[in-house]
Amino acid sequence: MWRCIAGVVFLVPLLTAASINKRSIDLIAAHGLISDTKLPGDVTPNSYTLKLHPYPDHGNFSGEISINATVQHQTKQVVLHKHPDLRINLLRVVQILPSDYESRTMSPNSNEKGYKVQMLKTTWEQTTVSIEDSRISVGSRKVNKQSMISIDMDTVMKTGAVLEIYIEFEGYMFNDTTEGLFRNSYIDPETKQKKWYVATFMRPNLARNVFPCFDEPAYKVPFQVTIIRPKHMRAIFNMPLESSSDPSSYWVADRFQRTPPMTTFSFAMVISELSHISINVSDSEVYFPDIKMRVWARPDFIEALTNVTTKVSKSVKFLEDFWGSPYPLPELNIFALPNYQATKPADSWGLLMFKESELSSKGSWHLTQELVYQWLGALATPFWWSDAHINNALVRYITAYATLKIGENETFNNWPTTMLYSIYYEFSKRYPHGKNTAIKQDSSSAKTELVFRMLNYTLGETTFKHGMQRFMSDRQFKTFFGDDIWLSLTEQARFDKTLPEPITINEIAGSWITKDRLPVVTVTRNYNDNTAKIYQRVYLRERPHDVPDQEKFLWWIPVVLIRQDKMNFRNTTPLIWMMKEREIILQDMPAADTFIIINPEEIGPFPVNYDTENWNMLAEYLQTENRTRIPVYTRAKLLHDAWNLAYAGDLSFATALNMTLFLKNEREYLAWDPVFTLIDHIGKHIDSSAVHKKFQTYVRLLLTPLYQELGNEPQEGESEGRAHLRSSSKVFLCQTGYKPCIEEAQAAFKKWMDCKNPDEGNPVANQYICPVFKWGTKEEWEFGLQRIIRFPPSRKPSERTYLLKTLTGCPNDPSKIERLLNITVLEQNGNFTDNDIYLIFSMLTGSANGYTTLFNFLRKNWDTIKTRFEDKPMLWNSIITSATTVFKTQEGLDMVSKLYLERRTEFGNADFVIEKALKNIREETRWSNDNLPVIEKWLDGYLRNNEDKIDC
Numbered sequence: 001m002w003r004c005i006a007g008v009v010f011l012v013p014l015l016t017a018a019s020i021n022k023r024s025i026d027l028i029a030a031h032g033l034i035s036d037t038k039l040p041g042d043v044t045p046n047s048y049t050l051k052l053h054p055y056p057d058h059g060n061f062s063g064e065i066s067i068n069a070t071v072q073h074q075t076k077q078v079v080l081h082k083h084p085d086l087r088i089n090l091l092r093v094v095q096i097l098p099s100d101y102e103s104r105t106m107s108p109n110s111n112e113k114g115y116k117v118q119m120l121k122t123t124w125e126q127t128t129v130s131i132e133d134s135r136i137s138v139g140s141r142k143v144n145k146q147s148m149i150s151i152d153m154d155t156v157m158k159t160g161a162v163l164e165i166y167i168e169f170e171g172y173m174f175n176d177t178t179e180g181l182f183r184n185s186y187i188d189p190e191t192k193q194k195k196w197y198v199a200t201f202m203r204p205n206l207a208r209n210v211f212p213c214f215d216e217p218a219y220k221v222p223f224q225v226t227i228i229r230p231k232h233m234r235a236i237f238n239m240p241l242e243s244s245s246d247p248s249s250y251w252v253a254d255r256f257q258r259t260p261p262m263t264t265f266s267f268a269m270v271i272s273e274l275s276h277i278s279i280n281v282s283d284s285e286v287y288f289p290d291i292k293m294r295v296w297a298r299p300d301f302i303e304a305l306t307n308v309t310t311k312v313s314k315s316v317k318f319l320e321d322f323w324g325s326p327y328p329l330p331e332l333n334i335f336a337l338p339n340y341q342a343t344k345p346a347d348s349w350g351l352l353m354f355k356e357s358e359l360s361s362k363g364s365w366h367l368t369q370e371l372v373y374q375w376l377g378a379l380a381t382p383f384w385w386s387d388a389h390i391n392n393a394l395v396r397y398i399t400a401y402a403t404l405k406i407g408e409n410e411t412f413n414n415w416p417t418t419m420l421y422s423i424y425y426e427f428s429k430r431y432p433h434g435k436n437t438a439i440k441q442d443s444s445s446a447k448t449e450l451v452f453r454m455l456n457y458t459l460g461e462t463t464f465k466h467g468m469q470r471f472m473s474d475r476q477f478k479t480f481f482g483d484d485i486w487l488s489l490t491e492q493a494r495f496d497k498t499l500p501e502p503i504t505i506n507e508i509a510g511s512w513i514t515k516d517r518l519p520v521v522t523v524t525r526n527y528n529d530n531t532a533k534i535y536q537r538v539y540l541r542e543r544p545h546d547v548p549d550q551e552k553f554l555w556w557i558p559v560v561l562i563r564q565d566k567m568n569f570r571n572t573t574p575l576i577w578m579m580k581e582r583e584i585i586l587q588d589m590p591a592a593d594t595f596i597i598i599n600p601e602e603i604g605p606f607p608v609n610y611d612t613e614n615w616n617m618l619a620e621y622l623q624t625e626n627r628t629r630i631p632v633y634t635r636a637k638l639l640h641d642a643w644n645l646a647y648a649g650d651l652s653f654a655t656a657l658n659m660t661l662f663l664k665n666e667r668e669y670l671a672w673d674p675v676f677t678l679i680d681h682i683g684k685h686i687d688s689s690a691v692h693k694k695f696q697t698y699v700r701l702l703l704t705p706l707y708q709e710l711g712n713e714p715q716e717g718e719s720e721g722r723a724h725l726r727s728s729s730k731v732f733l734c735q736t737g738y739k740p741c742i743e744e745a746q747a748a749f750k751k752w753m754d755c756k757n758p759d760e761g762n763p764v765a766n767q768y769i770c771p772v773f774k775w776g777t778k779e780e781w782e783f784g785l786q787r788i789i790r791f792p793p794s795r796k797p798s799e800r801t802y803l804l805k806t807l808t809g810c811p812n813d814p815s816k817i818e819r820l821l822n823i824t825v826l827e828q829n830g831n832f833t834d835n836d837i838y839l840i841f842s843m844l845t846g847s848a849n850g851y852t853t854l855f856n857f858l859r860k861n862w863d864t865i866k867t868r869f870e871d872k873p874m875l876w877n878s879i880i881t882s883a884t885t886v887f888k889t890q891e892g893l894d895m896v897s898k899l900y901l902e903r904r905t906e907f908g909n910a911d912f913v914i915e916k917a918l919k920n921i922r923e924e925t926r927w928s929n930d931n932l933p934v935i936e937k938w939l940d941g942y943l944r945n946n947e948d949k950i951d952c
């Protein structure tokens with residue numbers, strides 16, 4: 001998938017010690033858990049005064065915090081967050097009523113839990129205070145170690161009372177993970193000594209591991225922080241240093257400027273001996289204050305980061321201009337932390353922490369994304385974890401927006417198609433994202449990102465940008481809800497008159513965000529009266545299309561129209577919005593001999609189908625010199641939509657395949673991109689039929705000229721797109737048996753076969769292995785098999801897995817697969833584990849040759865296999881599934897039905913599998929019966945026209 005997991009923050013429910021290492025990104029669960037334990041809100045903080053003293057050499061820390069808080073509703077309890085591993089040594093609550101009561105200290109007493117507790121009260125009565133590590137049940141599970149404490153008072157505190165909650169605490173730093181307050185080390189290149197550093201990672205709710213606090217995003221208050229550090233180290237915090245204590249003693253106390261209101265997860269500090277580069281980011285055009293920026297790293301690594309400052313200044317200036325609001329803090333410190341473990345950078349406020357390799361890498365996408373969080377997340381903060389979903393999607397969109405504008409297009413130039421295609425595939429499944437919540441998160445977030453993109457195009461860039469500025473100036477230093485974003489955009493669009501009354505962005509966005517589906521739009525032109533009917537419904541690609549409640553799905557859809565007689569791709573304002581209407585009629589369409597395009601540039605995330613005449617006009621136009629008047633994203637879209645609609649059964653393959661004819665002259669990577677998925681998906685689908693051979697010839701004819709032109713070797717200074725195009729065309733050519741490729745692969749493989757000790761390592765590049773196992777000799781394949789059998793335990797298991805996968809999944813020759821099955825299943829060779837066998841079965845579903853061979857093997861050896869797997873129901877289930885479910889033709893249906901009849905009572909726990917399999921095969925057979933003849937006829941025509949180019 002694309003890189004979205006990295007964008008998911010906030011969503012981790014870290015409520016118990018046991019769950020700390022489990023980085024769940026299950027939004028639903030996170031909501032449930034976090035809202036169950038929401039702080040009562042009776043007492044809320046106004047500010048924190050914190051003194052933190054880490055001991056880098058010993059791995060522990062101590063601290064004291066004074067929380068100024070207000071009683072919002074009268075209560076006898078103060079509830080706040082504190083991780084169970086954080087130890088409280090002293091706790092004192094002072095109540096300062098707003099009238100003229102005096103404070104008076106009671107002598108400290110101890111409660112049975114062993115904390116020293118002091119209660120300072122305004123009244124003279126003797127008070128007992130109890131502190132409970134509260135035990136809150138979450139759902140049906142009992143969470144014993146809760147991360148809250150509730151302090152029970154024996155008197156009621158009145159609304160409006162101001163409290164000082166003072167706590168002394170201590171805890172241990174994390175040593176091997178990047179969580180809470182952690183330490184890590186590196187070797188100093190000069191002295192060869194181990195150097196410690198201490199740093200923080202507070203997202204999403206780990207501040208409670210470091211100090212007691214109100215650890216929810218909504219409580220944004222100022223921090224006054226003092227950090228105590230060894231005098232030879234340096235402490236960096238969100239804000240600049242204000243003053244330091246006497247430097248002659250070993251421990252020095254650094255007091256930092258008071259922060260603006262900020263959430264607990266924005267808190268950050270680093271104590272280290274790292275070196276830095278320092279510059280001032282100033283902007284002569286925009287009148288914003290200078291920012292002091294420093295980039296920190298090991299002394300021997302800092303060289304590699306010289307370009308970071310330039311990239312950061314560029315991004316910061318762009319973002320200041322975009323938000324119309326200055327970078328919100330006086331300093332920006334960026335760290336390349338040695339041995340930093342986290343999967344994503346820490347985007348605290350004013351203090352970013354990266355892996356060394358990430359910060360030194362090419363491009364600025366990563367950096368820009370973390371910088372966007374400085375505004376969206378730190379300056380304006382999602383009120384609750386659930387609003388973080390929209391926040392993340394917007395951050396990603398603005399990052400893409402900035403990256404494209406700044407001109408770092410090289411590493412980025414297939415945004416947003418990769419992401420878009422994956423969500424097209426995902427949301428059009430019968431069961432989108434199955435039960436996998438991580439995929440659900442990813443695809444929902446990607447969809448929301450694309451909704452922002454759609455709004456940018458349809459409202460216009462100016463309205464979009466000004467809407468964002470309106471939002472930011474309204475919500476800065478505060479929190480926001482998702483709806484605040486839509487509201488600002490609506491207000492701006494009203495002001496700019498770019499959105500007709502009474503449409504609101506809230507309604508538009510809602511119709512896209514709340515569904516796990518996307519629409520498909522069908523355009524049917526009436527060439528007699530120059531009208532076009534536009535019709536929307538749920539987009540379903542995987543068959544059968546028997547999704548319940550389809551008629552209930554309706555979207556707000558922008559109809560952006562391009563007409564051949566007045567081609568203008570600049571104007572992206574919708575001609576009209578489909579307002580959750582099933583169908584509308586467009587008048588005044590162009591003449592019958594000119595095409596129209598709806599939804600150019602993938603403005604909205606939905607495919608578009610046309611009537612055959614319009615498709616044919618498009619296909620023909622694309623084959624002319626004028627092709628490039630249609631921008632490349634739109635060319636790609638037309639091609640991608642066409643074959644996917646055919647794949648779904650909504651368009652004739654003859655029409656769809658005509659849309660590939662223009663590729664003969666096409667050399668842009670983006671336009672080719674959809675072809676590789678076409679070859680993959682359709683190839684897999686038809687590989688059990690005789691048509692497949694013709695399809696492979698077609699693929700060779702399509703790709704060979706391209707590949708020859710690109711050349712075998714990369715050229716100096718060529719673009720990533722070109723390199724990509726070369727490697728993709730090569731991979732796909734090899735799969736179809738392109739001779740030069742196979743010879744090259746075999747030559748590379750021979751080096752391995754000639755090795756004295758071939759088990760020591762594998763000198764063959766991965767790209768060559770599959771072609772050799774597929775098209776190569778039995779000896780070559782057997783050599784691979786022996787390498788698995790003799791795989792030394794000292795080598796990486798992943799290399800063995802790769803070998804096993806290719807050895808199973810690639811061959812064309814059934815006898816190779818039979819041999820593997822004999823060894824592993826019948827002979828039960830001890831070199832193969834159950835997991836290996838499981839993997840073998842699942843790999844065999846990838847090609848007709850694989851699953852047909854497996855089927856025959858199962859049928860022939862039924863009784864033996866059944867005995868072998870008697871006490872391994874998982875494996876039994878797996879072999880039945882892999883051997884039966886993926887057939888796609890009548891022949892396959894007959895084979896599986898026959899087996900079912902023969903062995904009706906013997907399937908055991910796999911009974912339901914076979915019934916489901918038969919249902920699927922029937923559906924696929926219908927598809928094959930409908931489509932294979934059409935595909936074959938088209939391919940015959942194509943091959944006839946290209947007869948001269950076919951090499952046998």
Ligand SMILES: *[C@@H]1O[C@H](CO)[C@@H](O)[C@H](O)[C@H]1NC(C)=O
Binds near residue numbers: 047068069162
């Ligand atoms: C506590 O916060 C309130 C409200 O911000 C403020 O008026 C008061 O001065 C603060 N008190 C202390 C002791 O900091």
Ligand SMILES: *[C@@H]1O[C@H](CO)[C@@H](O)[C@H](O)[C@H]1NC(C)=O
Binds near residue numbers: 175
């Ligand atoms: C980190 O290491 C120190 C020193 O070895 C140890 O006392 C401490 O418990 C460790 N921290 C954690 C969270 O395991």
Ligand SMILES: *[C@@H]1O[C@H](CO)[C@@H](O)[C@H](O)[C@H]1NC(C)=O
Binds near residue numbers: 303305306307
């Ligand atoms: C910094 O950028 C320049 C120019 O783009 C490039 O030549 C140089 O290799 C880069 N330096 C590093 C350390 O990446």
Ligand SMILES: *[C@@H]1O[C@H](CO)[C@@H](O)[C@H](O)[C@H]1NC(C)=O
Binds near residue numbers: 456457459461
């Ligand atoms: C935003 O929309 C404008 C057209 O209004 C378009 O030119 C621009 O490329 C879009 N930007 C992004 C990042 O989608």
Ligand SMILES: *[C@@H]1O[C@H](CO)[C@@H](O)[C@H](O)[C@H]1NC(C)=O
Binds near residue numbers: 409410
């Ligand atoms: C971005 O793309 C444009 C046009 O495609 C090109 O002129 C420019 O050099 C590219 N920028 C970078 C940084 O590669």
